[in-house]
Amino acid sequence: MRFIGRKKRAKRLSVHLPCKKKSLRKARSIVKKFANKQGFSAEADDIALAVQEALKNIIQHACPADNTMRFVLIPSDDEMIVEVSDRGQGFDVETLKFETPSPTALHGRGVQIIKGLMDDVTITSGKNGTIVRMQKKKSQENPV
Amino acid sequence: MRIEVEEKEGYHIVTPIGELDVYTVPLFRKVLLRLEGDRKHDLVLDLSKVTFIDSSGLGSLIETYQKVTSVEGTIVFVIENPRFMKIMKLVNLDKVFKIFPNLGRALQSIGVSGGYIDREFFSDEI
Numbered sequence: 001m002r003f004i005g006r007k008k009r010a011k012r013l014s015v016h017l018p019c020k021k022k023s024l025r026k027a028r029s030i031v032k033k034f035a036n037k038q039g040f041s042a043e044a045d046d047i048a049l050a051v052q053e054a055l056k057n058i059i060q061h062a063c064p065a066d067n068t069m070r071f072v073l074i075p076s077d078d079e080m081i082v083e084v085s086d087r088g089q090g091f092d093v094e095t096l097k098f099e100t101p102s103p104t105a106l107h108g109r110g111v112q113i114i115k116g117l118m119d120d121v122t123i124t125s126g127k128n129g130t131i132v133r134m135q136k137k138k139s140q141e142n143p144v
Numbered sequence: 145m146r147i148e149v150e151e152k153e154g155y156h157i158v159t160p161i162g163e164l165d166v167y168t169v170p171l172f173r174k175v176l177l178r179l180e181g182d183r184k185h186d187l188v189l190d191l192s193k194v195t196f197i198d199s200s201g202l203g204s205l206i207e208t209y210q211k212v213t214s215v216e217g218t219i220v221f222v223i224e225n226p227r228f229m230k231i232m233k234l235v236n237l238d239k240v241f242k243i244f245p246n247l248g249r250a251l252q253s254i255g256v257s258g259g260y261i262d263r264e265f266f267s268d269e270i
Binding site: 021024025045049052053056101103104105106107109110112113116117 | 165166167196198199200202203206207209210227231234235236237239240
């Protein structure tokens, strides 16, 4: 039997971590390792920090009843998609439109960092939880 | 994280070594609160040995900046790492803080003399 033109299924990494501060460093380490392995070494630090900031927001604002934070990393040839999600009570994403903190504000910088580091960010939230979907394009700095 | 503190001509040179993030910010705050003397608000924050910073780390720098400027102290920052600078630019702190690429230049800017080598100046690299 021959398979012609069958696409190789992209490897994806799905991680569940307890909703606590201790998980952040672990998440960063997992993301960096996976990104490096998948050929995104030039982007690994940016992706890892963006995931850490998204998880930190969950810990600060929305630790869900199941006490679990989830993220999925989906690499392809030219981009890495990351989805960070929780099953908390959600929030009004419209409020984020007005939340560009002044440079000297003490808090509220997480989303600003995520948006600055990643190429595309969409946040959806409802009564079943929140999903932060981020895309990072692969640069040409990566070894082929 | 380890934090080194040195006094030079009245200025405290504070050098955190390692990651400045949600885990280590409490220690960083504690060290800064323990600074003593009439000029405890004259600071050089040498961040050249910080290997990682997150939004909590940035928050602690802003907090320090606000405390110092509210009592008309002096604060300058040393940041060598281009990645660190990229994050400072993302949040527009490069326009607020006085940032220097090495300790020698930071000290020069506040009139502290001698004893430090400007590695860039003496570098053979072109």
